[in-house]
Amino acid sequence: YYAKAFKKDIPQCVDILSDILLNSTIDEEAVQMEKHVILREMEEVERQTEEVIFDRLHTTAFRDSPLGYTILGPEENIRNMTREHILEYINRNYTSDRMVVAAAGDVDHKELTALVEKHFAGLPQPKRSKIILPTEKPFFCGSELLHRNDDMGPTAHVAVGFEGVPWKSPDAVTFMLMQAIVGSYRKHDEGIVPGKVSANATVRNVCNKMTVGCADMFSAFNTCYSDTGLFGFYAQCDEVALEHCVMEIMFGITSLSYAVTDEEVERAKAQLKTQLLGHLDSTTAVAEDIGRQMLAYGRRMPLAEFLKRLEVIDAEEVKRVAWKYLHDAEVAVAGLGPLFGMPQLINLRRATFWLRY
Numbered sequence: 001y002y003a004k005a006f007k008k009d010i011p012q013c014v015d016i017l018s019d020i021l022l023n024s025t026i027d028e029e030a031v032q033m034e035k036h037v038i039l040r041e042m043e044e045v046e047r048q049t050e051e052v053i054f055d056r057l058h059t060t061a062f063r064d065s066p067l068g069y070t071i072l073g074p075e076e077n078i079r080n081m082t083r084e085h086i087l088e089y090i091n092r093n094y095t096s097d098r099m100v101v102a103a104a105g106d107v108d109h110k111e112l113t114a115l116v117e118k119h120f121a122g123l124p125q126p127k128r129s130k131i132i133l134p135t136e137k138p139f140f141c142g143s144e145l146l147h148r149n150d151d152m153g154p155t156a157h158v159a160v161g162f163e164g165v166p167w168k169s170p171d172a173v174t175f176m177l178m179q180a181i182v183g184s185y186r187k188h189d190e191g192i193v194p195g196k197v198s199a200n201a202t203v204r205n206v207c208n209k210m211t212v213g214c215a216d217m218f219s220a221f222n223t224c225y226s227d228t229g230l231f232g233f234y235a236q237c238d239e240v241a242l243e244h245c246v247m248e249i250m251f252g253i254t255s256l257s258y259a260v261t262d263e264e265v266e267r268a269k270a271q272l273k274t275q276l277l278g279h280l281d282s283t284t285a286v287a288e289d290i291g292r293q294m295l296a297y298g299r300r301m302p303l304a305e306f307l308k309r310l311e312v313i314d315a316e317e318v319k320r321v322a323w324k325y326l327h328d329a330e331v332a333v334a335g336l337g338p339l340f341g342m343p344q345l346i347n348l349r350r351a352t353f354w355l356r357y
Contacts, residue, residue: 062141144332231326242340
């Protein structure tokens with residue numbers, strides 16, 4: 001929940017937000033109407049190939065754990081949802097230890113603190129949950145979940161993931177940097193520099209060494225959770241170019257353990273700084289960042305601290321982290337579409353290390 005207002009209206013905003021959280025009636029008729037909305041949203045999500053691929057990647061990578069479930073869940077759960085289920089969820093989860101009130105802009109901290117103490121005093125204290133949640137770290141399973149459908153057209157959709165690191169890992173910033181080093185590419189969004197002459201080695205290899213077909217796009221990703229993570233890439237390409245595209249990007253990821261250069265690291269640092277500063281260009285984004293960091297780290301990490309941690313990373317540190325987590329490691333794969341040229345899982349696993357003498 002969030003609100004934007006002038007400074008003079010902050011008391012009213014806090015009052016409205018607290019009323020929504022603490023005094024919602026959850027009308028049964030509104031619940032039934034919203035269920036239809038969510039079902040339509042589910043249909044829309046299922047038409048978005050990228051969303052489907054990442055859901056399936058999590059399903060195969062973290063099978064038999066909550067991380068392997070989709071966000072919306074099974075359709076049956078939505079249809080069976082009642083007002084009592086929602087109220088039970090609110091009573092169990094809307095507790096003081098699970099909430100953060102964050103603000104940015106022209107806000108007086110003491111005034112906001114007093115308003116929060118006044119309006120949120122009714123928040124319940126933590127309760128012992130009747131639901132037994134898993135406490136063990138989700139097991140990352142090297143596996144694949146492929147759905148070959150040649151009728152989907154010439155474009156194949158593939159995601160390959162490695163086990164990453166959680167938010168609080170000392171190597172989390174290095175993973176962010178490795179994501180920037182691998183980079184991304186879009187055929188119709190090359191900007192000033194075409195892919196064939198890009199400074200990014202992975203982009204150059206994908207574009208220059210392709211003899212048939214073409215790659216529409218690929219993008220490295222790095223997702224962190226409380227106790228694990230997922231690092232890898234998502235790609236869209238012609239069926240005939242699938243093997244080349246996937247194996248070249250795998251080569252780019254594996255090369256992080258062996259051949260990354262200081263030039264690549266410095267370029268990625270500059271890119272990461274630009275993205276970070278560009279993301280925090282509004283009070284809404286800053287407030288969201290504060291709330292997210294408080295829930296993840298228990299504190300707000302100053303920008304200067306993040307930049308300091310980023311600056312000390314060099315090529316040798318990237319190689320160390322990549323060797324520890326990505327070298328000779330299990331991979332999870334999800335694919336959809338015309339997958340005739342998809343490399344076998346054993347070949348992708350073999351591509352996570354080089355033989356050197």
